[in-house]
Amino acid sequence: MKLEWVAGFGFLFGMAGLGTLRGDDLEYNRDVRPILAEACFRCHGPDSAARKGDLRLDQRDRAIETKAIVPGKPDESEIIARLESTDPEVVMPPPAIHKIVTPEQKELLKRWIVEGAEYQPHWSFIAPVRPPVPDVKNKDWAKSPIDDFILSSLEKSGIEPAPEADRRTLARRLSLDLTGLPPDPSDVDAFVNDPSPQAYEAYVDKLLASDRWGEHRGRYWLDAARYADTHGIHFDNFREIWAYRDWVINAFNRNMPFDQFTIEQLAGDLLPDRTIDQQIASGFNRCNMTTNEGGVIPEEYLVLYTRDRTETTAQVWMGLTAGCAVCHDHKYDPISQREFYQLASFFNNTTQGAMDGNIPNTPPIIQVPKVEDRDRYEKAGAELGAVKTEIETHVAQCKPAFDQWQATTTPDALLSMVPKEHLAFHAPLSDGTENQVTLTVAGQPRELTMTTPIAWEPGYAAPKAIKTRPETPIEVADAGDFESDQPFSCGAWVKLPADGMTGALIARMDESSGYRGWDMWIQGNKFGSHLIHSWPGDAIKVVAQQKLQPGIWYHLMLTYDASKKVEGVKLYINGQPQPVDIEARDLKGSIRTSAPFKVAQRNSSARLDGIVMGDVRIYSALLAPADIARVAGATRASYLVGRPAAERSPQEADELFKWWLPAVDATYQQLSAKNAALAAERSAMEAGGTIAHVMQEKGESAMAFILHRGEYDQRRDQVTPKTPDALPPMKSDQPLNRVGLAQWLLQPEHPLTTRVTVNRFWQEIFGAGLVRSAGDFGISGELPSHPALLDWMAVDFRENGWDVKRMYKMLVMSATYRQSAITTPEKREKDPENRLLTRGPRFRMDAEMIRDSALAASGLLSAKIGGPSVKPYQPEGVWEAVAMIGSNTRDYRPDSGENLYRRSMYTFWKRAAPPASMEIFNAPNREVCTVRRERTNTPLQALVTLNDPQFVESARHLADLALQEGGDSDEKRLDYISRRMLSRSFNPAETKILLESLAEMHAYYTKETLDAQKLIGFGESKFNPSTDPVALASWTMLVNEVFNLDESLNK
């Protein structure tokens, strides 16, 4: 008796283990293999590297071949001799490995050998077939085939199921299971009072139709997908990947069949005619942790990323701990190291680099407009394509029109296109004379005579252009005299003779008074500009990022909008606005100076000699981008047109044509305006949306290296995509990429995907899976408590179109589910962990459900679905304690308003410091795939629900509601609170306790009104100012008490 009890407990009241000692039939999987696996397989199992004496006991043929086992003859079987030996040199397992095989286990092995030593393949590797629904004695109990399986095992154990729970309990249980939130009291009343025989089903259907369903189911999936809002390693910076989270919610709400759900997440990027949504789904494989630590060796991390993707997929779909085969053949499961890397090669072909760049949008990414823009975005994309084709067609056809224009136009006609208005200064610098240049200053011509001859070079917008030399200075006292509140624009044609040049192109600047003034600047062959009151504290400086090549002509232009803001200074090269680096941004004072305007230098320094320049213009106005394009284009075009067509090179002819199209040709202008409008429309939608991290294959075909001991620099054989031999092979029409892998997981012969999936569903509802090790269906995992039920559900799920809602509905419609949670002493003893389902599910809710329940009951919960993650209250310093200086997730600044009250699944998840209050309730850090959360019971959890402002504020809010709406007596208010939180009324004993508490609170806060004020001032939300602070404080503490009841924390 004593012995048997311990053994039973040993298997945690699983169905295995007990019967064997009572003389039932032996079953290899249930009775024998656990012993061999524990004591022998480490050295005599699948792992070829660890195998000792070339002996394998996991395969019958090999064991017989080596005479380790002689079927029918235990006395001749070496294994028995070894087990029973007393010689420390001979006995197995060797004492050094600290494994003990008990006398009972030895007897069992002998009996197994006597009976023929039959092996079985591991149960989960045999494809499920739908078993018959068992016969039960009590024909009235079952409401679904599930119940027949459960009842059948209950009848065998001689335990009665629990009675059905009352409707209020069921209403709350169903709502929490299907939506993650407590039900609305009016829905509960409606259900309780619904006389229809379909009342229960109608209530279930209503919950299944709620959008809260997708959020709640999605939350479990996000643990498996290791979804988080930061990269995870080192800087652990923000990652903008919430589009994937919203995709998951939406997929559940649309009841996407699980096969499609699988294909899109594993291979959405590879599907023909893939949609934005399908690409977002491929973000499943982008949720892994990444690094940007300086000094890392990229290959090391690329190997880790691939490994994580392989392990995650194996764990989520197949319940296999494939990671065990990274360094060596799996010790227990038939996955060799080679097979691991073959599987890994499916994921080893991405264009993603090793470094995340510390940026939110690590490539490969796609743009994701808002859902409401999505149709228009795609349509605009198609229209854009059409317009581009139209443009190409037009360009190919309009040559005759161009030739006709060419024949009739004149240089002057073209120059007339250049803006004349506000032209304050113009120096063509193309005179070609001995020592004179002609300028136009404020509309008046002026001549400048040099003392030495001017050096002329061939021009670009004119036949000649000036070469700057100190001997021929160009200086004008009254040009370019601007104040910082005046707009201006200036430009010139410029050719730099060499690399690395730095100096002023044109300037009006006085170095001696803090560099006051402005310039067009060249810095290491980059074009820039200064606007300075006093350098460097009171100045603007920008430098365009593009480098100017020596020997090439550029049209450079600067505009300033008089705003004194750095954004008000724009730089253009060849008529195109340029991205700039900002080197100074604080201009406050005047830029006006008495120093003269000079070309190729500031007043006394920064000369730029040997550059060739022409057509220097200054406008006393802000020129529009189109005008700037004309200044650049028309000046050059007029020069080209001015030369006989025969003299133009083919490149010049083409240049003129390319200028003519947008500048003159009306059809082209019209088309390109359409093109620009569509592009602008799309980028506006992109800006209003988000991005998605997606998978993207490299051009070559996938492969991976076997890595000795799993080390990135220990490459061995190269392998290509292939699935493990122990599982059914891929079909010949399945491509050797992630699409094929997904199809393979879903093929009917695949023994794992369906079982693992329905088991996880079961776990969410009943607290533990039929296979408790939800992530390990391998040999070292636990056996199913109800194997036939698991197989029945697995086949049923697949045969009914992988319909997720249907499967959950079946679970919650069952009599098994509807049982009351009452635990009798008998059940506590015979079935302490409810493995037999002798009662209804009751367990502490997950972190998110606990917080969401409080927010929902208090009326604070926001109904908004999706969008960027939010930052509710969190104690100071949680991020700071672990984050690097410079990390953009170091400072936690709580949001305000609605974002404080969103569902917990939207809370910003920083991997190095997950949401503090949730982590205490066993929320994972989302670094790696989690398919089963722990469920502990600790004092730190009590501190959260007692003291966290999220809970205290919710309590105050519900107290306020109760005082406003609850009724005119304390009993009624208490009832109001109870119905919102627990979906029932307190019984008289409970009411008595709570009213006593209330009286004590009231007595205290009447005396200590300051404390009352402090308490009700906690949290951002407001309360009714007419509410009596003492009453509000007292009721707040009372709700605090209710929130912390065991019942409130349990479903």
Place this chain on the structure above:
Amino acid sequence: MELNHLLQEMNRRHFFRQGGNAVSLAALATLLGREGAQGAPAPAARHVASGPHFAPKAKQVIYLHMVGGPSQLDLYDYKPMMNDWYDKDLPDSIRKGQRLTTMTSGQARFPIAPSKYKFAQHGESGMWVSEVLPWTAKCVDEMCFIRSMHTEAINHEPAISYMQTGNQVTGRPCLGSWTSYGLGSMNDDLPTFVVLVAKPSNTEQVQAISARLWSSGYLPSDFAGVSFRAGADPILYINNPPGVPKEIRRKTLDGIRAINELNYQSLGDSETQSRIQQYELAFRMQASVPDLTDLASEPASTFELYGDEVKKPGSLTHCMLLARRMVERGVRFVQIYHNNWDHHGNLAGRMPDQCKDVDRATYGLINDLKSRGLFDETLIIWGGEFGRTIYSQGGLSKENYGRDHHPRCFTMWMAGGGSKGGTIYGETDDFSYNIVKDPVHIHDFHATVLQLLGFDHERFTYKFQGLDQRLTGVEPCRVVKELIA
């Protein structure tokens, strides 16, 4: 039947103490340990630590992790010959083509940077200590130096993870979790495993750390570290909301308890009973934690011993005094992180601040523990995740230089808790680049620490994914007996 009753009794008592299935199993383990000897099958012992394998020399641990990797060359590994090598290239015969980080692998030269600091011998052991650690130098005869630590990891994230969990890839339990799992709690009102993240005086080269470092990995999460913070809220949510004094909190808890009892009577869920106890424990923690962190009761001699830094909340010295107070109250494992040791550049500008943070505090802690009779059973561990290179990273002058990561050798020390005071173990070559005598791998170090804690590292396992997982991994490693008193 008697056993059945006993088991249930044990089970329940354990729920009262700590709650959670893991602990109820731990109770079962003790029992099965006894039963096992009589030949009962022990499959239930799969997930259970069965207590120490032999009497622990160290019952408690204070682990000072210096994040970033302190330079052994400027603190403890004296290399006088290097003065003749100033600005000369590291010979290939020394480097032997070993891999470098990509921060210096592109450098054209690897010029030797001798330490700018003077070294002197101290104590009976004659340990060479740099002038930047004058207070620590007074304690060398209490300390056990290992100058031949080595690791394979070359960058911080994997290296810290390796040092803390025995594996470069995250997700394994850390030393503190293993210790809690193995030895359990000594105090019902405080956590078993506490983490303190100290604020360094200088923050120029702070490295990332993460709560994952004190996670319990595959061990039940009861064994995860509880992070204490500097300031008024040392444990998250330990303080009542504003306007809620202790007596009101007590009344709330009385109400919760009374209703939970009713609930238990009607539903019979044993977790309800456990929850009642957890709420009571939370209440006691609310009293014991402020008592722990309030230094008002410390005598003036404490402040003299540790110096003024100890009054700065969050400073390393302050954390180390808190660690002593925790050890006094029965916290099993105190893990302290001190950052900013990643001296790629400006070592001379940073090292004095780093040493000022740690030096007198070390002297204070060792002497404080000694005077309270706690030293012999409290193991202090000091060290980073790797060492630093003899060659300079970036600009080199006699007065200033930087050093890149160096996994091939570095120095750690232990004190108290059964470690052998006055030991100087292991030797590196003249460049402190390679180990020439008595190498100690991270796994060897862990095996040695476990030995001090009463565990044979090969037998101290936890079943996960079908394997007997252990802190020291699968590669052979050894207990370094020479480090044990």
